[in-house]
Amino acid sequence: MTLSAMKEIASSKLLFVTSVIVGVAIWVVFAVFETEPWNSSYGLIGMVALGVFFGFLGKGNPMLWPLGIFLGEFLYGTGSFMKSLFFYSGGGVNFFFPLGAMFLIPFTIPALVGSLVGFGLRKTLNKTLNPDAQKRRAG
DSSP: OOHHHHHHHHHHHHHHHHHHHHHHHHHHHHHHTTSOGGGSHHHHHHHHHHHHHHHHHOOSOTTHHHHHHHHHHHHHHHHHHHHHHHSOOSSOOOTTHHHHHHHHHHHHHHHHHHHHHHHHHHHHHHHHHOTTOOOOOOO
8 A cells, every 4th residue: 555545545534534523513503503503594505515625625435525524413413412311401301303313314415415516626627737637447
């Protein structure tokens, strides 16, 4: 395995971990404003923008980055549910968590669309900047 291949794998793992952290951060930011991201157009715009960002930077499959964002959102929701279950938070237990977790799937679709757009932009930019680059052939 070459050094460049090891760097690419490490950068992909780091970018995936970053996408998970960003998924948590989305909910933390909106929790400060006491709303949920899907109740605001800013949440959808943010998801598309993050998808484009990760799709453009990511070297791997563009489906991986929205999965990381989804995982981060799910981890935040699980943590919020556990907090409401085991610690008094003034509002009681959040029994709507399973329903909210199901809504995370359609809420993450804009990140998927953005990731595919970002991936396409990167491919187009690479073709424009390197028109003489050899295409990889299967087999």
